[in-house]
Amino acid sequence: MIQIKKFRYEPGEHEAETASSSYLMSLIAIIVGLPLPIVNLIATLIFYLGNRKSTYFVRWHCTQALLSQLSMLFINSYGFWWTVSIIFTDETITSNYIAYIIAAIIFNLTEFISTIYTAIQTRKGIHVEWWFYGTLTNIICKSKS
């Protein structure tokens, strides 16, 4: 799922720190934004926009962090509104709902652990590419040179 690859160039100390922060950003936002799944997306988006003009390594990792948040947004929003409808409307708790929440928790947890791992690795200047998101980022984020 997670691959360590050689980046086009050796990132500098400052670059590694900023890239790592983009993942940390989403981690902190998860804690703050737990009840409202959109908060962590907004946090990574702001970070992404702020670093658009930064070096390739930083941009690359900001993009990967943003993309991974985007898919979680769909999963979590659906779960969030499902829960709201159970509390406030005549929906009831079904096995289907509980299964969805457990699946969502598994995916969130995987994402959470991967994010911590990636944040640590990028801090050391190691380039980490995720399954699907890494490939997608390679298409979206191109080197300027």
Place this chain on the structure above:
Amino acid sequence: MKKIIIQGAITILLFFGTWFALTQIDWVEVFKVQKVTDKTEQKLGELFWGVFKKTEKENKNIHAVNSIDSIVTHICRSNKIDRETIKVHVLNKDEINAFALPNGHLIIYSGLIHNSDNQEELTGVICHEIAHIELNHVMKKLIKEIGLSVLISMTTGNGGAEIIKETAKMLSSSAFDRNLEKEADIKAVDYLTTAKVNPEPFANFLYKLSDKEHEATKFLTWISTHPDSKERAEYIIEYSKDKLTDYKPILTNETWEKLKEELKD
């Protein structure tokens, strides 16, 4: 590009696969969700029935109780509903009303029986209320109107008598929302036809009572709380059109007449 589509598809499949695999487990059973809900419902049923028992007079006339019981038992048996889950109570009151309380309590006012021209009309209304019970409309409505937390606090004795009284009153004098009413009407027609009872008088009953000239208008709780009676009558007729026509009465004519006679006193 191809690689990314495949990877994306696998990721999505993985999520739905996990979800699907997890749905194979009966989580409601695992977490005892049903047990908690059932217990709450049972307690609420007792609480609300207690309110009516205190304020109204229950009809204990053996003939009346047995006749109504025959109708309900017949409907339940034909439709494979557990008879034990429906607890019928006949109350002496002029209002034309019948309603369902949580946990299968079904309250019928003597005014309704008295104002039914034939047993099929009464059976139709009973089927409509049984449908509300079987489709779990009562708890849905309660949760929607007053919220689960208030309901649970009632069952733990923190509700306060006034709230319980008001909620019980709300259940007896207000309708469910349009969709739930229609669902119950359609289900009632199903129950009636499976039990070989003609659903047409049920529709006629709605027609008749929606007519403002009717002598009993001031007692018409069941109709005034169930809006658009004409429209309901129409779709009941429409839905029951292509059903079988081999209908049989549940009670004999004598029993029915005697029932009305007994309730007069």
